[in-house]
Amino acid sequence: MGSSTKALVFFLVTMIAAASSMAATYDVGDASGWTIMGGVNYNKWASSKTFHAGDTLRFVYNRDFHNVLQVTSSDYESCTTTAPLATYATGNDAISIMGGDDHFYFICGIPGHCEMGQKVDIQVAAQGPAISPTSATPPPPSKSSASYLLSSSLLVGLVGAATYLISMH
Ligand SMILES: [Cu+2]
Numbered sequence: 360m361g362s363s364t365k366a367l368v369f370f371l372v373t374m375i376a377a378a379s380s381m382a383a384t385y386d387v388g389d390a391s392g393w394t395i396m397g398g399v400n401y402n403k404w405a406s407s408k409t410f411h412a413g414d415t416l417r418f419v420y421n422r423d424f425h426n427v428l429q430v431t432s433s434d435y436e437s438c439t440t441t442a443p444l445a446t447y448a449t450g451n452d453a454i455s456i457m458g459g460d461d462h463f464y465f466i467c468g469i470p471g472h473c474e475m476g477q478k479v480d481i482q483v484a485a486q487g488p489a490i491s492p493t494s495a496t497p498p499p500p501s502k503s504s505a506s507y508l509l510s511s512s513l514l515v516g517l518v519g520a521a522t523y524l525i526s527m528h
Contacts, residue, residue, distance in 0.1 A: 382413040384453070387465075387479060393420035393427065395472050401479035410483050415453050418465070422450035425477070428468040429454070435464035435480065438473035456483055 385408055386392070391399045410416075418427045428443035446468070447454065456463050467477035 381411070382415070383411070384415040384417055385410070386417045386419060393418040393425055393467070393477065395425075395467070395475045395477050398476065400476065405479055405481055410456060410481055412483055413455070413457050414483075415455050416463075416465075416481065418447065418452045418454070420450055422448055424469065425472065426468045427452050427454070428466050430464050430466055432462065432464055435466060435478060438466060438478065440466065440468040440470075440473065443468065456481060461485075 388394065388399045388401060388404055391397055420427075427447040428440055429445040429447075430439065430443050433439075434442060445454075454463075454465075461483055463481040463483070465479050465481070466473040
């Protein structure tokens with residue numbers, strides 16, 4: 360194997376390793392957890408982060424007093440708890456925000472809690488977690504799942520190229 364090929368393979372493998380290690384886990388509310396105590400502003404918390412498809416949200420709370428409902432945008436706005444898209448109630452819920460929506464909306468389903476501010480709007484960044492496209496202008500937010508797919512296929516392409524280069528020698 361020529362040294363330039365070796366360098367290229369090393370580069371590709373490094374890129375792939377870096378891309379796959381970028382998924383992050385976020386504790387919602389950090390040390391405060393998921394609560395109505397202390398007046399945590401969850402959207403202020405969320406705006407301090409940059410979420411990517413593939414990241415994990417962790418809701419930590421006392422399950423005797425709270426739960427986590429994933430809801431639609433309008434149910435989030437109106438604090439409607441009767442038609443959740445998903446319900447979590449273990450007290451330590453790890454929720455992957457892999458692919459899908461631009462926004463993930465979560466509220467507490469215990470009466471009154473959402474109204475008291477126990478709600479969070481997680482906006483997933485427009486660009487996928489793998490490899491940023493080289494174009495100067497990022498795609499609009501509505502294209503996030505498409506760009507995530509694009510990054511994924513780029514990754515598959517890199518793996519294919521690396522495999523091909525190795526098999527040539
Ligand atoms: Cu609650």
